Amino acid sequence: MAAPHRLALKRVYVPASPGDGRRVLVERLWPRGLRKVEARIDLWLKGIAPSHALRRWFHEAPEARWPAFQDRYREELRGTAAGPLAELRGFVQAGPLTLLFAARDKVRNSAVVLKAVLEEEPG
Numbered sequence: 001m002a003a004p005h006r007l008a009l010k011r012v013y014v015p016a017s018p019g020d021g022r023r024v025l026v027e028r029l030w031p032r033g034l035r036k037v038e039a040r041i042d043l044w045l046k047g048i049a050p051s052h053a054l055r056r057w058f059h060e061a062p063e064a065r066w067p068a069f070q071d072r073y074r075e076e077l078r079g080t081a082a083g084p085l086a087e088l089r090g091f092v093q094a095g096p097l098t099l100l101f102a103a104r105d106k107v108r109n110s111a112v113v114l115k116a117v118l119e120e121e122p123g
Contacts, residue, residue, distance in 0.1 A: 005021070005095050008097070008099070009098070009106075012031050012039065012100040022098070023040060024041070024099055025041045025101075026100065026101060026111050047080075047083065047084040048084035048088060048114065050073050074113065085118075099114060
């Protein structure tokens with residue numbers, strides 16, 4: 001297997017840069033206050049985002065639920081989101097990829113978990 005290309009995380013509100021490569025929004029909901037024409041998004045992959053139930057549960061207490069959220073989201077990625085995950089793995093092999101997220105918390109959000117999963121060997 002060829003070595004993966006650069007994989008980055010970026011808040012969707014940060015302007016695009018030439019090194020971003022393919023820009024994929026990994027949120028289920030469109031980011032507030034962002035106009036689609038200004039977003040510079042190549043693909044909106046809603047199916048890779050946490051389920052509505054998991055997202056709502058996590059947002060009730062993000063700090064306390066962060067460890068459990070990571071486990072539950074990884075389960076979803078192995079199950080209902082396996083197809084979109086495989087698609088992202090292909091993008092990583094093809095060239096630079098930037099995962100776009102809307103959360104203010106840059107440390108505890110679903111894109112952080114997704115990036116970690118993509119950096120692991122496929123299971």
